[in-house]
Structures are given as structure tokens and as C-alpha cells.
Amino acid sequence: YRDTLALIDGKGLTGDYVLEVKTTINLPLQSAAQNIVNEELALAGEKYHVTQGAAVVMAPDGAVRAIVGGKDYEESQFNRATDALRQSGSSFKPFVYMAALLKGYTPGDRVVDGPVSVGNWAPRNYSGKYAGRTTLSNALAHSYNSIPVKLMIDIGRPAIIETAHLAGIQGELETWAPMVLGTSALSLMDLTTGYIPFASGGIPAKPYAVLEIRRSNGDVLYSRPTDGSTALPRAFPEEKVAELNTMLAAVVKSGTGRRADLGFAPQGGKTGTNQGYRDAWYIGYTGHHVTGVWFGNDDFTPMKEVTGGLIPAPTWKRIMMEAERG
Numbered sequence: 069y070r071d072t073l074a075l076i077d078g079k080g081l082t083g084d085y086v087l088e089v090k091t092t093i094n095l096p097l098q099s100a101a102q103n104i105v106n107e108e109l110a111l112a113g114e115k116y117h118v119t120q121g122a123a124v125v126m127a128p129d130g131a132v133r134a135i136v137g138g139k140d141y142e143e144s145q146f147n148r149a150t151d152a153l154r155q156s157g158s159s160f161k162p163f164v165y166m167a168a169l170l171k172g173y174t175p176g177d178r179v180v181d182g183p184v185s186v187g188n189w190a191p192r193n194y195s196g197k198y199a200g201r202t203t204l205s206n207a208l209a210h211s212y213n214s215i216p217v218k219l220m221i222d223i224g225r226p227a228i229i230e231t232a233h234l235a236g237i238q239g240e241l242e243t244w245a246p247m248v249l250g251t252s253a254l255s256l257m258d259l260t261t262g263y264i265p266f267a268s269g270g271i272p273a274k275p276y277a278v279l280e281i282r283r284s285n286g287d288v289l290y291s292r293p294t295d296g297s298t299a300l301p302r303a304f305p306e307e308k309v310a311e312l313n314t315m316l317a318a319v320v321k322s323g324t325g326r327r328a329d330l331g332f333a334p335q336g337g338k339t340g341t342n343q344g345y346r347d348a349w350y351i352g353y354t355g356h357h358v359t360g361v362w363f364g365n366d367d368f369t370p371m372k373e374v375t376g377g378l379i380p381a382p383t384w385k386r387i388m389m390e391a392e393r394g
Contacts, residue, residue: 071278075290087289090280092131100390101125101134108383109139109363116372118348118379121363122148122256125391128264128358129299130273133391135257146366153239153253154364158324159340159349159376160232160250162316163262164216165208167231169308171223175205175315184214184221186245191217194341194375205315209323211339216248234303236272237262250340260351260360266312266336267353270304312336320352328352328381330388337384339376346370350380357391359384 072089076082105121112118123136137147146152169175181199183190191213193199199212207215220228228248229241238261239254241247257275265272276298281290292298316336319325324339328350337352346368351360361380364371 071276072281075278075281079289081289084283084289086284088282088284089278090282091277092127092133092279093135093277094133094391097125097387097390098134101136101387104383104386104390105136105361106139108379108386112363112374112379116374116379117365117369118363118371118374119365120148121361121383122152123359123361123383123387124149124257124260125357125359125387126260126264126275127356128268128271128273128353130261130264130275132275132277133357134387144366148362148366149256151255152362153255154347154362155342156250156252156254156259157340157342157347157349157376158211158250159259159338159351160248160252160254161208161211161216162266162312162338163232163235163237164219164228164248165204165315166235166304166308166312167223167228168204168219169311170231170304171227173204173219175203175311177204178202179204179207179215179218181207181212181214184217186217186221189245191246191249205318208315208338209318211324213249217245220245220248232262234272235262235265236274236300236303250342256349256360256362259349260358263351263353263358263360265303266309266316267355267358269306270302270309272300272303274298274300316352324375324377325350325352325381327377328385328388330354330385330392333392337381339381341375344370345372345374348374348376348378348380350376350384352384352388354388354392357388359388359391361387
């Protein structure tokens with residue numbers, strides 16, 4: 069609706085009261101995604117103190133196929149997929165690793181998961197333990213916290229921020245050290261958009277939902293170009309995306325995202341849990357769809373130990389089973 073109003077304003081079309089708008093939304097998928105989010109909330113709500121969820125499904129060219137802004141639109145019109153800014157937690161880490169790959173690291177490079185500090189900030193792992201010598205791929209799969217910090221110390225924060233923006237993230241990213249663990253507040257739509265280049269072989273895209281606008285008499289007022297003129301330039305070399313994809317596939321096969329495994333398609337993804345369990349995320353993709361799921365509470369109260377792998381990952385799987393049908 070907002071996109072339509074913006075297009076109408078941009079073209080100075082103020083005299084029309086009846087317009088026909090053709091959108092990118094897949095209605096069966098839209099209603100399925102809403103039902104799935106609501107079912108998961110009904111199942112988990114009381115046990116895990118979680119009251120809200122959101123989801124967005126996009127094609128790798130940015131076409132929005134489904135968008136769930138919350139549990140009940142009649143109850144609250146606030147769109148948690150586009151307007152809620154929440155800490156992304158570990159679902160931000162792929163941008164840190166991509167920045168490292170661009171600087172010459174490889175998925176098989178061995179690093180030490182152990183204590184690290186920047187000034188008086190000394191992050192620990194979720195488990196409280198350290199894994200010792202491990203590969204970058206394994207560190208991302210199991211979401212170890214010390215490794216992104218060590219990568220940041222080596223390659224610098226500006227490289228990581230630039231990589232995230234190249235991927236398509238529009239939101240403002242913090243410049244202090246903890247930003248590598250996802251302390252910047254982003255919308256679900258923005259964070260999911262950042263994963264598009266991983267699904268497309270390195271080409272970012274802007275989300276869009278409007279294909280065509282017509283007057284009631286059939287005159288076409290707007291038609292989205294299909295000649296490729298809206299495509300954005302390549303952000304990352306294809307071979308670097310391929311390396312990151314092997315790492316994000318390991319998250320699903322052997323890491324924190326196992327509950328998202330579709331079992332039939334090449335896929336990658338990343339769980340995210342912020343400090344204090346206020347936000348839980350799973351962002352993942354196949355060659356056909358890039359999908360993000362978030363759960364939390366509007367009042368920022370913590371959930372009961374809800375991680376990205378616990379509720380968001382299986383919710384993502386259910387939505388994607390519908391999206392990938394056929």
C-alpha cells in the first residue's frame with residue numbers, strides 16, 4: 069500500500085479514486101505464512117513467553133511473495149516485518165564472514181576459539197565453553213562469538229559495515245566492537261534483504277511489491293520494467309558467495325540451524341539470538357526464495373531462552389515448504 073502511494077505521488081497522479089494494483093504477493097503463500105506464524109505462537113506462547121512473530125518471503129530479485137507483520141492485523145496494524153527495529157544477534161555474522169572472505173580468508177582456515185577482548189569488552193560463547201582450534205566454517209555453523217571478533221580485529225570494522233551495505237542492508241550500523249555480534253537494530257525486511265546476494269550469486273536487490281497500476285478504465289499508469297534496468301550491480305564475486313554458501317549450508321546440516329533443514333534443496337541460513345533472549349531470528353534461502361522469521365515481544369521483555377534454532381528455524385522450514393511446493 070505504501071509503495072503504491074509513493075508511486076502515485078511520484079507521478080503526480082492525485083485525481084484517481086479507483087486504481088487496480090497488481091502485486092508480487094502470492095496469496096496462498098501469504099495466508100499459509102500467517103497461519104504458520106500464528107500456530108507456532110499458539111504452541112509456544114505461554115511456555116516460552118513469546119507473543120509476537122513476523123515473516124517475509126522474497127524472490128532473489130526482491131519480489132515480495134509474503135509478508136506477516138504480526139499475529140493479528142485487527143488487533144495491531146504495526147508491521148513488525150518492516151517497521152520494528154530489533155537487534156539481529158548472530159544472524160548478522162554472515163556479513164562478518166563475507167568481509168573476511170573478501171580479504172582473503174577461506175572457509176577451511178583454522179582459527180582459535182578462545183578468550184578475546186576489545187578494551188574492557190570480552191564476549192563469551194552461548195555455551196560458556198570454547199572449542200579451541202577450529203575452521204571458519206565450523207565457527208559459523210556453531211555460532212562461536214570469539215571468531216567474528218578476531219576477524220574484526222584483523223580486517224577492521226569499516227570493511228564489515230561496507231560489506232553489509234553492499235549486500236543491501238539500508239539500516240544504520242553501529243561502529244563499536246559489539247556490532248559484529250549483531251547489536252545494530254534492523255528490521256526483518258532489511259536483514260532478509262541483506263541475504264539476497266547469497267541466494268543470487270552475488271547480486272543484491274531492492275524489495276518491491278508493485279508490478280502494475282491501472283486506472284479503472286484500463287489505462288496503465290505504471291508498469292515495472294522487465295528489461296533488467298532495475299537490476300543492481302554485482303556486490304560480491306561469485307566464487308566468494310559460493311564459499312559463504314558452503315559455510316551457511318553447514319549451519320543447516322551440522323550447526324545451529326538443523327531444525328530448518330528442508331532435506332530436498334541446497335539451502336543456507338543463520339540463526340540469531342540477541343542478548344537477554346529479546347529477539348530470535350532465522351534468515352535463510354534457497355535458489356528460489358529468501359525468507360526471514362522473527363519472534364519476540366513488543367514490550368522488549370525477554371522470552372524464556374528462545375534461540376533462533378528453537379522456534380524461528382522450524383517456522384521458517386514450514387513456510388518454505390509452502391513456498392517451494394512444486
